[in-house]
Amino acid sequence: MFECLLTLSKLISPFAPFFADWLFKNLTDGLRNSGKKLDSDFAFASVHLTYLKAADESLINKDLEERMSLAQDISSMVLSLRKKSKIRVRQPLNKILIPILEERTKTRIEAIKSLILSEVNVKEISYIGEDSGILVKKVKPDFKKLGPKFGPQMKTVQQGILAMNQKDIATLEREGTFSFQLNDENFTIQTEDVEIVSEDIPGWLVSSNGRLTVALDVTLTEDLLQEGLARELVNRIQNLRKNKGLDVTDHITVKIQDHAELGHAVHRFKDYICNEILADHLEVTESLNGDSESVEIEDITTKIAIQKNG
Numbered sequence: 001m002f003e004c005l006l007t008l009s010k011l012i013s014p015f016a017p018f019f020a021d022w023l024f025k026n027l028t029d030g031l032r033n034s035g036k037k038l039d040s041d042f043a044f045a046s047v048h049l050t051y052l053k054a055a056d057e058s059l060i061n062k063d064l065e066e067r068m069s070l071a072q073d074i075s076s077m078v079l080s081l082r083k084k085s086k087i088r089v090r091q092p093l094n095k096i097l098i099p100i101l102e103e104r105t106k107t108r109i110e111a112i113k114s115l116i117l118s119e120v121n122v123k124e125i126s127y128i129g130e131d132s133g134i135l136v137k138k139v140k141p142d143f144k145k146l147g148p149k150f151g152p153q154m155k156t157v158q159q160g161i162l163a164m165n166q167k168d169i170a171t172l173e174r175e176g177t178f179s180f181q182l183n184d185e186n187f188t189i190q191t192e193d194v195e196i197v198s199e200d201i202p203g204w205l206v207s208s209n210g211r212l213t214v215a216l217d218v219t220l221t222e223d224l225l226q227e228g229l230a231r232e233l234v235n236r237i238q239n240l241r242k243n244k245g246l247d248v249t250d251h252i253t254v255k256i257q258d259h260a261e262l263g264h265a266v267h268r269f270k271d272y273i274c275n276e277i278l279a280d281h282l283e284v285t286e287s288l289n290g291d292s293e294s295v296e297i298e299d300i301t302t303k304i305a306i307q308k309n310g
Helices: 002-012 017-033 062-085 104-120 143-162 167-177 222-243 259-267 270-277
Strands: 093-100 122-129 137-141 177-182 185-190 194-198 203-211 213-216 252-257 279-285 293-297 300-308
Touching: 002 167, 017 167, 062 203, 062 213, 062 252, 093 104, 104 122, 104 194, 122 279, 137 167, 167 177, 167 194, 194 203, 213 252, 222 252, 222 259, 222 270, 222 293, 222 300, 259 270, 259 279, 259 300, 270 279
Parallel strands: 093 122, 252 279
Antiparallel strands: 093 213, 137 194, 177 185, 203 213, 252 300, 293 300
């Protein structure tokens, strides 16, 4: 603990100089006043006179960093597609489809799959090969990159790029370069010379970022809609708990005014709802009087009454 606090005082010293120095002095003043010969950081009178330890790069887990970066990229792309389709994150969706160019990429995604699914509220991730034909990609020339690189031959290169088929595009994504011949001349382009986009397919939205592509199934089945209602209901009840000043560990009894659509969701996901809100009893009733609150869940208006147990 002592070493941890000492290191902490060093790390925060650039942006919290006075507190860092106070912490350092409290840790080391007694040692310096003891009269013993000190040959370490303890000999300095201020944290601002010490040196940070050199980084031990052997401790850096590059594979972990790359996996987490991949998780962030996929999550960001899926959340962006949700926003584009105006589907709230609390609404569960069925599937993410990811084309795999390298088996190594699939292994990394599998290691972080649960994290991604939890973050974006999707039930599963499926993988497809580059030759599946499910996703159709197009390649667009980036003239700002091609102009300085190819000069007067840019239009010729443009023709070659627009003639690329799905196999050619997959090669460019996998290898990072692609070569072709036009007018008896050889040309080589790189991924940064073009923009690769994927066409949306019925019921799906597609997003690409460099070599990574994700397709999100935005079809809302009746089961998914009911689960979404259950999650929204949990959110509203949690807000009511907070407004009533209940402790997070308090168990409650909940009564909900009946609504046909909401009633089905409550019946099907009753156990999930009760576990989330710590309800010992959950009841759907025809009418509510007295201490109840009116809430809106999408286009549904109902009343909810909660009471602390015990």
